[in-house]
Amino acid sequence: MLWTFATAPAARFIGIDIAKDTLDWAVYTQKGGFLLNIHTENTLKGIKSALTQLKALAGWNPTQAVFCMEHTARISMGYTSVGI
Template sequence: MTTYKYFIGTDIGKTTNAVCVIDELENRKLERTIPNTKAGMQMLLAKLQSLADFDLTTALFCMEHTGIYCQPLVSFFYPIGANLWLQSAVHIKHSLGLKRGKTDKADARLIAKYCIRHQRDKRLLALTDSVLATVRQLAQQRERLMEMAKQITDLSQDYQAMGLLTELKLHQQTSDIALVALRKQIKVVEAQIERQIKTSPELKTNSLY
């Protein structure tokens, strides 16, 4: 049985993840909120590697199974050898009488504690190469589409903040149709990711249902 040195609780959100890292004595070593994107995962890895004696082989990640929103973390960390444990939100909530915190950061702390206290019951994620490759490609496409939509909305907000109402109106007239199309396509890609992850026995077992 692997002896883990670090336990990483992650509260997965649509756009951001709250992360809490504790050691085997439940001392808090790192807390961070990161974008739920590839860039956010790169930031997290850099922070983890700054911890004393950190190694992915002796770190255990635990998170609630949230379907597509887990994919940036899974797609980034799984291929580099991370130990990923996706658990039912209901199971985490009821174990040890844990209750949801008032903030995402508090929830990440609770998940980290759940991770260390129930590590003997873990079921590590195992994806086939073909499923992982497809999910990674879809997750990357979703990130690109979201970035394009963000650029459009950010520019609208900039015009609004600067009081450039004429420019704002023209921008909206020439980009609203594209923005609607982008958001629709994001949902299509998300549905494709959902279908892919449902082909994994591990993800089915650890699902919310």
């Protein structure tokens, strides 16, 4: 099944722009649009910091979140090991 932003069973969409040294996170909701922007270092500490901020959002439920990022070869490898 092909989902669109309007039909996906997710409450939140988290887009991550990956650079060598930094990560820019944008959180969108189906109902409210843009919700949050986070800028972190591209380190385990930075990722954990962003995840902490996401968990603090009202109504946060990781089973209703879709994480989207560009594939940038070696730079994006390993993110699944920290829970993304």
